[in-house]
Amino acid sequence: MICELVKKEQPKEHIYDFTVLCPEMAEQAKAGQFLHILCGGDAYLRRPISICDVTEGKYLRFIFEVRGEGTKSLAEKKVGESIDILGPLGNGFSLHPEDAEDALLIGGGIGIFPLLNLAKELGNKPNVILGFRNKDAVMMEDEFSAASSKLMIATDDGSYGFHGLVTDLLKQQMETGRVSHIYTCGPTPMMRAIAEIGKEHNIPVQVSLEERMGCGVGACVTCTCMVNGGRKRVCKDGPVFDGAEVEF
Amino acid sequence: MAEMKVNIAGVEWKNPVTTGSGTFGFGREYNEYFNLSELGAVCLKALSAVPRLGNPSPRIAETPKGILNSVGLQNPGAEVFLERELPWLRQFDTKLIANLCGSTIEDYVKVAEMMGDSVDMFELNISCPNVKEGGMAFGTNAKMIEEITQKVKAVSKVPLIVKLSPNVTDIAEMARAAEAGGADALSLINTLFGMKIDVKTRRPVLYNNMGGLSGPAVKPVAVRMVYQVRQAVKLPIIGMGGITTGEDAIEFLLAGANAVAVGTAGIVDPYAWIRVRDEIEAYLDENHIKDVNDIVGMVEMH
Structure with missing residues (x-):
């Protein structure tokens, strides 16, 4: 089009x-x-x-x-x-409006972008954690702030917000409040770590994956990832998958 | 309106356009963009006797005017295809071509037997560069081509197309070997074996290191090979390799192809197949050619 x-x-x-x-x-x-x-x-x-x-x-x-x-x-x-x-x-995130106020969105770097639309669609404002390399890389703070009930920002070097990883903030959030669902998009190591924490604590995690892609509609079968022992197409079966089933 | 019907080894196609195996899955995805009945034939993704997982990602790399792929013949196996995909495909008024692959000659014979007469034609895939065993190893040796063609032909209940690999020194020799083995038609070219290196990581982009090159970049090689094969054998030829427009397709027909397959172009434009068909027809009408068959092999060499 x-x-x-x-x-x-x-x-x-x-x-x-x-x-x-x-x-x-x-x-x-x-x-x-x-x-x-x-x-x-x-x-x-x-x-x-x-x-x-x-x-x-x-x-x-x-x-x-x-x-x-x-x-x-x-x-x-x-x-x-x-x-x-x-x-x-592709398939978008599965929304759970009933738990939206306890939902947690975690974005890393340029993976934060799809989460803005998600925060707006969830119904109730969710909590949001965003991670960046440093202060210079921080973006969309105002927009995410408006779309969330609580926005937490982490930087790898501590030049802005929390000094540390998004997973540290995730653990803090789990200690202080309820986390019903986690939605995440960002670098693979970050998503892998979040998926593991989710598995450990029985919190469903939806991850948005990226892979080198061809047709985008599911026919050429080039953008595959391993999910539950089988190859799935990121474009057609994803890009959002159940974090517990993805073999990162 | 020009006549678009072609006859490939006794099977009548309503127009000369089919799909390049492996670019079109089993048709479900692109049927959301156009009705499969619009095509002369649908050439399906390679099928083996047993399911194949294929290679790890990355399986695709962009190259100048083309792509490298290393999917590795991932497929659910003939049994699952026959049960889940074929009944759905049968609703369309188009010819179905099953692309058959395997690791040994026995594998190829087995999948041909499993498929029986469930489809209209077979295409023997002895030219895939992305598998360790079988594939291109069969398709680059004339004796092997003749032997495997003969053995699969002996159990085939439908016309057998042999798909040739361009990764050979003499394509005409391979075509003659397929003809001697009893092939009913030929298709060419499969992908050219290639490699792309990421200079930042100093590693190949594809996980499998090497892969098959397709897209406009390979078209001149494909046209040349179709021409050479046309001079060597009388069998019907399905020409392919980078066809993106009707004029590209006309080049293949002039070189001697009786029909054409569009593949990689569809990865960029989901309507490419239909557009190419319409553009072939428009070319024929503009040039007052009444029948598409009239331009086959009509190139005038210098």
């Missing part, structure tokens, strides 16, 4: 915040789903980028980091230009 880029911001040196007009996709989009974007330039394949927000029922927002040729070309698009987007694709 061809969508018009209506808003473009650059919150960090290598990070771009795009909003596209696309009522059909916006209507269907669920938190945790992704868009498969034709970036232009020499990039042959589409790039999967998670949906960060849906606004006014017709706009889709996605944020991405420039990492290679594809995202570099995408970042060069100008407001008013069109972008070829397939989506929304």
